[in-house]
Amino acid sequence: DMTKVLLSRDVDSVSTFFPPCMLNLHQNLRRRHRLSHTQRFHYSLFLKDIGMPVEEAVGFWRAEYRLHPNGNHSCCHNWDKDEKKYMYGIRHMYGLEGCKKNYASVSCQRIQSIDNSCSEGGCPFKSFDYDKMVPLLKNCSEPVLSQISELRRKGLYTSACMLFMQNGDTMSENCDNFSFNFNPVQYYRIASKIKEA
Ligand code: SF4
Structure with missing residues (x-):
């Protein structure tokens, strides 16, 4: 599309x-x-x-x-x-200078693999403590927040993100395969479809 x-x-x-x-x-x-x-x-x-x-x-x-x-x-x-x-x-x-490489945006795995402990960025599900993470999760209900905490404890950061994106709804797609190559751009495409629907 x-x-x-x-x-x-x-x-x-x-x-x-x-x-x-x-x-x-x-x-x-x-x-x-x-x-x-x-x-x-x-x-x-x-x-x-x-x-x-x-x-x-x-x-x-x-x-x-x-x-x-x-x-x-x-x-x-x-x-x-x-x-x-x-x-x-x-x-x-944008691939208009130098080696004219068209850079692709970074994957969740890449963002999560960088040590963000002293950084302003990173994956909030992986690198932020609870109090720093929650303000970024607008309108997230208590039950979903506690499921997210559970997934964080298990190291399933991308799954926590997908759960938040769908606001706790059951996934229609196979979440494990899907989360492997997940990236912020995919999140945006899905989230804007869900919320505009
Ligand atoms: Fe983390 Fe979600 Fe961003 Fe991926 S899209 S890096 S899982 S916050």
Whole structure:
């Protein structure tokens, strides 16, 4: 099916369909106007793969990187100062610069395998403690939260995420096969279908 074009100005409204890992990055970016290199890479690729064209990506990142983190006006990383670098970085990700590789967005397994203990990103089901995870799980009922805790204890982080996505409904598909290659882009596609239906 055709991916809908995602405009920069619509990111806040579609973020209700984001998986908790990407919602977390989005909120961090809106709050602090910066992300670390790896997290910026993961989030940009996600936005690209859910339908954001390169010119919208430039507008999206420029708007944030023109703002000063925490009101700190002496911060050295700034769009206007480093425009060339940021433009190159974005175009590179879209396969328009350098080796012209079309990067695919990262899988859940990859996100979960990175040590996120001192990082702003990661899979909340795996790397966040309960109190940091829960605010990212909007409208999650108590029974589903306790099932999620149980799956976390068993190390079944992706299954916990899928349970949250379906808000506790029984899976129609074989969850084990499905979760093996799961990634945040798939989450978004399914979640936006479920919630718009
Ligand atoms: Fe993101 Fe995957 Fe973790 Fe869900 S299981 S929060 S999609 S990394």
